Amino acid sequence: MSHDTLARPTKTDEPSRERVTASRRRRHWTRRPNPVAGLGAFIWLVIVLIPIYAMLSASLTGADKALTGNPLKPPSDPTLDNYNTVLTTGFGHLLSNTAIVAVSVVGIVLALSIPLAYVTVRTRDRWSNAAFRLFLLGVAIPAQAVVVPLYLLIAKLDLYDTLLAVILPTAAFAMPVSVLVLVGTLRDVSEDLYEAMALDGASPLRMLFQLTIPLAKGGISTVVIFSALQAWNGFLFPLIFTQSDEPRVLTLGLFNYVSQFGINIPALLASVVLSGIPIFAVYLVARRALVGGLMGVGGK
């Protein structure tokens, strides 16, 4: 992980020479230290780190010592027993279910949102305009509000207690933001490029695959990350649409650990740590795409 990733200027269209002078000029006024802001940032750092530290330290504490110890004290006799306990109670199964959900959701969202955004940007047809409006409104639909009727639909479709019952609604609710992000990105592809390809007799399908998608990689990776995170962290749909062990996902498994491990808080915290490791690994690898993609939300 390179430390200065965040420090790199965001991508702009201006030539690089101008960018260099801009950053040199910027340095001129931001270099002065700001003790108040620095102190604030330090306080937030402490607030962020204390719970994480307490979680790690407690998860390494033996179950027998847990009730007497304060989680802020480093464990006197660190042990991996708690991790062992969690890993032997079907954690792998939960993990693979969650991975299946995440991959399927990303697949569905991409397959449906890209053509939709492409049509919205490329045609001035009033139907595609109406479709775009639908998704603009869809951003405001809280998943909580439709969970009862969805429960009815899922039951009627005979999908209750299957992974599909989690995958399909999760994908649908990841679509509005994905469409908005993609429309924003695809709009930046120059009309001249399309015309050039049209002159070569390219079909709309070929333009999509050879021009639009390659040029929209940034927006597409944002959508991938966003929908994968939603699928990975989703709790309500699994809670209500599944019941048995077979289709249980990670978040619901964690929730069940609360009653299963009961008073064994160190084991509970070990399961929380384990649940965070896969996404943390992705973060280490794809940090720039992740952070850059999310940052774009406010920059537009």
Place this chain on the structure above:
Amino acid sequence: MTVTVEKTPTARKGPAHHASRTGRPHAAWALPGVLFFTFFAVVPMALALYLSFTSWDGLGDPRPVGLDNWRKLLDDPRMAQSLWLTVVLTVASWVFQTVVALLLGVWAAGRQRNRAILSAVFFVPFLLSSTAIAILFYALLDPNFGIIQKDTLGSQSGAFLAIVFVGGWQFIPFHTLIYQGGARQIPDVLYQAAAIDGAGRYRQFFSITLPQLRHTITTSTVLMVVGSLTYFETVLILTKGGPGTDTAILPYLMYEAGFKTYDFGYASAIASFLVIAATGLSLILVRLTGFGAMRSTREGM
């Protein structure tokens, strides 16, 4: 293919029947996505409204009961409490998260290396799921085991503040990132001009940074307001709506009505109310602040 027609601007901006000649996709490409979304999000919304006029225990068929559920909604003292709680929680979270995220975001937008490293650390809580975070704080606030050896979650104000704090701990990283992105886009010349005029750091913050971030504030606010409904997980795990009913926000009330007492008609009435309130609120925010600028930029394509 007739090349000459395509080159004229009128053909480019022309009506849809030119589509095939300029290589434009057919509107039907949008259909699978629209149908899918309609089936799993729009139809359920309409269905929620329908179910709110029925009595249904989840097993038999829904039975129409007219306005009964809605009358119950208006008379239910828990509903009034819950609505008030939801509003207070949303406002408190908004204040906490906006103030911290804005300050951190503007600070992190600077170019120094230490800020980049710190920003990376700040982001870590966002990587845990709401469920994991709720469980983490459930453990850390345990009266016997936890950091604070007091029954924080057992008192009304303690439970409420815990939910606000845990929500902030989780979502401030995300909003910080949004503000960081927004602050990076403010043109340097504004600050240079202000510096020449002798404006100090705080003057610059209030006269340049804040006004320039107004669209970012809107975006972040809309996301926070809609997102405050996702506190459901936090409430379910951390407090189960308690002590008593003191943290039973609307989504939690709906969950209890539906999936604990199997009164799906009443749950649907609460859900419909949520949809109407959330949509109304988003529309107002969008209107007031020009978030709908998304549409006007489309005209320039």
